[in-house]
Amino acid sequence: MAYEELVRRYQVAAVRAAHLIAPDGDAEDAAQEGFVKAWAALPRFRTGSPFRPWLLRIVTNEARNRRRSAGRRTGLVLRAAEDRPSSDAAPSPESAVLDQESRSRLLAAVNRLRDEDREVIGARYFLELSGAETAEALGIPRGTVKSRLSRALGRLRETFDGGRDG
Amino acid sequence: MADGLDARLDARLVDLGSAIAWPAGADLAMRVGDRIRAGEGRRRTGWWPQGTARPVRRGLVLALAALLLLGAAVAAVGIILPGLRIVFVPPGATLGPSAPSAPAASESAPGWSLSLGAAVELEDAAASVGFEPLLPAGVGEPDGVHVANERLTLVWRSGDDLPRTDAAGVGLLLTELRGRVDPGYYEKQLHEGRTTVEPVDVGGSAGYWLSGEPHGLVYRRADGSFVEESRRIVGDVLIWQQDDLTLRLESALGREATIALARTVSPGR
Numbered sequence: 001m002a003y004e005e006l007v008r009r010y011q012v013a014a015v016r017a018a019h020l021i022a023p024d025g026d027a028e029d030a031a032q033e034g035f036v037k038a039w040a041a042l043p044r045f046r047t048g049s050p051f052r053p054w055l056l057r058i059v060t061n062e063a064r065n066r067r068r069s070a071g072r073r074t075g076l077v078l079r080a081a082e083d084r085p086s087s088d089a090a091p092s093p094e095s096a097v098l099d100q101e102s103r104s105r106l107l108a109a110v111n112r113l114r115d116e117d118r119e120v121i122g123a124r125y126f127l128e129l130s131g132a133e134t135a136e137a138l139g140i141p142r143g144t145v146k147s148r149l150s151r152a153l154g155r156l157r158e159t160f161d162g163g164r165d166g
Numbered sequence: 167m168a169d170g171l172d173a174r175l176d177a178r179l180v181d182l183g184s185a186i187a188w189p190a191g192a193d194l195a196m197r198v199g200d201r202i203r204a205g206e207g208r209r210r211t212g213w214w215p216q217g218t219a220r221p222v223r224r225g226l227v228l229a230l231a232a233l234l235l236l237g238a239a240v241a242a243v244g245i246i247l248p249g250l251r252i253v254f255v256p257p258g259a260t261l262g263p264s265a266p267s268a269p270a271a272s273e274s275a276p277g278w279s280l281s282l283g284a285a286v287e288l289e290d291a292a293a294s295v296g297f298e299p300l301l302p303a304g305v306g307e308p309d310g311v312h313v314a315n316e317r318l319t320l321v322w323r324s325g326d327d328l329p330r331t332d333a334a335g336v337g338l339l340l341t342e343l344r345g346r347v348d349p350g351y352y353e354k355q356l357h358e359g360r361t362t363v364e365p366v367d368v369g370g371s372a373g374y375w376l377s378g379e380p381h382g383l384v385y386r387r388a389d390g391s392f393v394e395e396s397r398r399i400v401g402d403v404l405i406w407q408q409d410d411l412t413l414r415l416e417s418a419l420g421r422e423a424t425i426a427l428a429r430t431v432s433p434g435r
Contacts, residue, residue: 003202004195015191027189035198036206079187103185106178125176126183157175 007035010055013127017056017137018063020122023076025066034059053129053136060119060137075111076122078103109159117152120145275310276335277321280400283314288434291318297411299342303430308340318342329418331401339400340431341414366404366421369429373406375421404428 014034018027038058045054078100110118123134131149135142275285284294292298294313299320301308305328308320320340324330328337364375401416404424408431415431417424 004199007195007198008193011194012188012191014194016188019189028191028194031191032194032197032201035194036201039198039202077187078185102178103182106182107186110179110182121179122183125179126186128180128183153172153175156179157172 003039006051010052011035013052013056014059016127017059017123018066020076020119020126021060021063022067024068024074025063027063030062030066031059034062037062050133053133056127056129056133056137057139060139076107078107105159106156109156113152113155117148117155120148121152121156124149275321276323276337277310277312277319277333277339280333280336281314282310282312282319282321282339283317284312286311286313294318295342297342298433300340300408300411300413300431301434302338302340302415302427303432304427305338316343324418331416331418333400336400337417338419338427339414339416341416343412343414366406366425368404368406368425369408371407373404373425373428375402375404375425377402377421 011031014031015027018025018030018034022030034055038055041058045051110121113121119138120134123129123137124131127137129137131142131145135145138145140148286294288299288308288311291311291313295316295318297318299311299318301320305322309323310319310321312319312321318341320342321336322328322338323335324337330337331339364377366373366375401418402421402424404415404421406413406428413428413431415424415428417427419427
């Protein structure tokens with residue numbers, strides 16, 4: 001089915017986006033629901049515009065609906081080091097010196113960010129959306145994306161100021 | 167120094183993204199497909215324009231709903247996305263190939279690889295599909311007549327007058343369904359990319375010229391469920407209505423010639 005092909009191409013991004021918004025929720029469920037709703041909304045899709053951020057907007061809305069309103073949140077977690085696939089991106093000089101501990105520290109700092117700041121960080125760095133795509137996917141103005149990113153990066157930078165690997 | 171720090175933080179965040187334990191993301195495609203085929207994802211209101219009577223009598227209502235451009239290359243991966251077309255079909259219509267037990271076209275017949283349906287004689291087609299086949303003028307008798315459920319497909323070999331479509335040996339395909347194109351429903355015209363839909367007039371009837379590279383046609387029933395055209399589309403497509411039939415002409419003739427040919431389609435002798 002033609003739409004199934006579409007789902008296949010975007011399912012990884014959709015599940016990641018849902019998990020970013022609601023790490024404690026059922027990301028696959030939110031993504032699945034998002035795809036079904038996107039199908040129904042296709043007539044409203046403005047042809048010629050990029051599909052991915054439009055789809056992700058629908059998915060993130062679903063994820064928000066599934067976010068637990070109270071209770072302790074787990075947040076994003078790292079895969080165990082041995083689970084990392086060997087086909088990872090070519091190591092850069094930076095990643096050559098990174099280890100699980102420093103990744104943990106950075107992720108903890110990301111998890112401590114305000115939800116809205118973590119979402120733009122995740123959209124930009126984990127989903128690799130552009131500024132314009134992030135704005136559409138999260139339903140916020142372009143300027144807000146910029147200011148939240150700036151604020152969030154400032155916070156994250158503080159984590160490393162004066163640190164051993166600063 | 168700030169720049170260096172930013173670049174390092176940037177790189178670390180990108181690296182972090184690939185180190186996070188994302189959910190498995192098992193194949194959603196089939197589950198989504200199943201739900202859509204079961205009729206989910208249909209709008210509760212608004213598919214039908216105000217004032218349009220809902221189709222309750224026998225006979226199909228076909229409306230061109232939307233064309234989604236998915237042709238933009240995904241830069242990172244370099245994949246060209248398929249186009250998607252949505253059309254409405256009446257309740258009860260099935261567009262799949264005929265049951266396995268039906269006689270298949272022989273390998274020498276044009277379009278044999280397309281699963282057009284059971285091969286029948288032209289004079290027997292009406293009894294199978296319940297309506298009199300319409301024929302275009304100037305291209306001679308069809309080289310093949312096929313029936314699959316309620317769909318009639320006439321096929322002509324490619325040759326001097328009929329340039330080849332994407333299917334080997336096939337110059338022209340005329341698909342006929344009992345149905346009606348609903349001109350009140352909106353359609354979208356693409357301004358860029360690999361697929362386009364353009365409303366055209368075919369002898370006073372509303373029609374649509376679809377060109378480019380379709381991935382497939384999906385028909386939507388009045389009850390909201392979907393059925394995908396299981397046959398590969400082999401050329402540019404002209405869809406239009408004539409009497410109570412919806413017709414689909416696939417060819418490599420180009421827009422003008424196809425529209426001109428469509429205007430000649432009429433009941434056979």
